[in-house]
Amino acid sequence: MYQTITSPVNYGGIRLKNRIIFAPTSMGVPTEEWLARLQRIAKGGCAMIILGDVPVLPHGFGPSLYSKKGFALYKQAAELVHGEGCLLCAQLHQSDSDFKALVKYLPGFLCKKITADELRAKLNDGAGPLVTNMSRKKIRKITEAFGEAAVLAQKAGFDMIQVHGDRMCGSFSSTLFNHRTDEYGGSAENRARFAVEAVRAVRSRLPEMPIDYKLAVRQTHPAYGRAGVAEEELPVFVPLLEQAGVTSFHVTLADHCNLSDTIPPASHPEFHEEGCFLKFCDQVRALTRCPVCGVGGLTDPDFVEAQLAAGRIDCAAMSRQLIADPDWPNKVAAGQAGTIRRCVRCNRECLGGMMAHRGVHCIYEHKEERKS
Structure with missing residues (x-):
């Protein structure tokens, strides 16, 4: 029934056993819990x-990746994930946050005159x-890094590299943030230069490594998202x-x-709606033969199968969805889709938990705790 979901695919030079990928997520939980969570999702x-x-x-x-402790942690994560028959991709990123400029707002934040959302907005600005x-x-220095x-990530056991097209790559790409007048600003070609050089740095060091790119699209009508690539500039980027x-686009x-x-x-x-960001995939699909990965409120196996099959x-x-039920892929493959704990997209314990600094969790966890 779900032949496409369960079928293997060549995703930009890497063979995936099925079509389901766990999207990059800031868990915000202690290290041991983080490792256990990764292993549980892989096992699913x-x-x-x-x-x-x-x-x-x-820094x-x-x-x-450059420290002994950090490298060892990533290596351990790769070993745990690989042990469950799952591959691991490193999303390489450079923050575009100017924390020095933010210092002046900290007293107001600590005195609760500035909310966490307001502080985040100032950080984005x-x-x-x-x-x-x-x-x-x-x-x-950053693009070469x-x-x-990427070389260190490969040594740690990562199977693929993803260049984070939001954050600094996205801010350089966006006319809302990038007001440079040199070769890194102005035209779409120039604003793409930072991201292009970052990708080339990976490719030059690792000629055979599959490179995924998180392509952050800025919707213009109505306006959503501020960094990233405006829809009308996708044919350039x-x-x-x-x-x-x-070799592939996520x-x-x-963001921002x-x-x-x-x-x-x-x-x-x-x-x-289910698959709320897939309309951006349609635009990218028309511009490349590289594989495209979609994301955005995907929960329903029937819907996902239809998009993949088409x-x-x-x-x-x-x-x-995989935080709500890590076994989603296994249940689909076993013909048990009806038993999936479907994410209801309430954001109470996932985004809500992250914003409250208690980590990403799910309402289903609390239901299970009450049962026990």
Whole structure:
């Protein structure tokens, strides 16, 4: 019944056992719980896990590939995931947050005169001046670091590299943030340069490594997302990224807006439907022969099978659904789709847990706790 979901696929040079990918997710839980969560999701049957926000520079948020401890942690994660028959992809990223500029707002935040959402908005707004005023020397240091980090990721056991097209790549891509007047600003070709150089750095160091690109799309009518690539500029960006070495595209809505837009609840005014971001995949599909992975409120096996079978997407990425029920892929393969705990996209314990600094969880966990 779900022949396409369960069929293997060549995803940009890597063979996946089925079409289900765990989307990059900031878990916000202690290390041991994080490792156990990754192993549990892998055991549930998905073909690959994308490990989000792996820093490209030695100093950054999250474990560092450059440190002995950080490298060992990533290696352990790869071994655990591989042990369950699942592949692992490293999402390499560089933050575009200017924390030095944020210091002046901390007293107000600590005194609760500024909310966490307001602080996050100011952090996002600071990305514009940061990328606009960055020196060419600093730019080249960062783009080259994508290649260095990719080599370390491969040594740690990662099977694929994903270049995070939001964050700094996205801010350089966006006219809303990038106001440079040199070769990194102005035209769409120039604003694509940072991302293109990051991809080339990976490709030059690892000629055979599959490179996925998280293509963050900025919707213009109505406006959603601020960083990333505007819909009308996709015909410029997609071919340039492919020429640089990208072998597949993971397509989603651009960030630097409300988190409830990029992680939309079922009540969202624009993105309430199943597969809410697949319309961006349609635009990308028309511009490339590279495999395309779709994401956005995917929960229903019948819907996912239909999109895959029609060739609209090559793979389906899920985060909240595989947190709600890691066994989604195994249940589909076993003909037990009716027993899946479907994500209802309430955002109470996933996005809500992250915002409350208690980690990403699910309402189903609390139901199970009450039963026990």
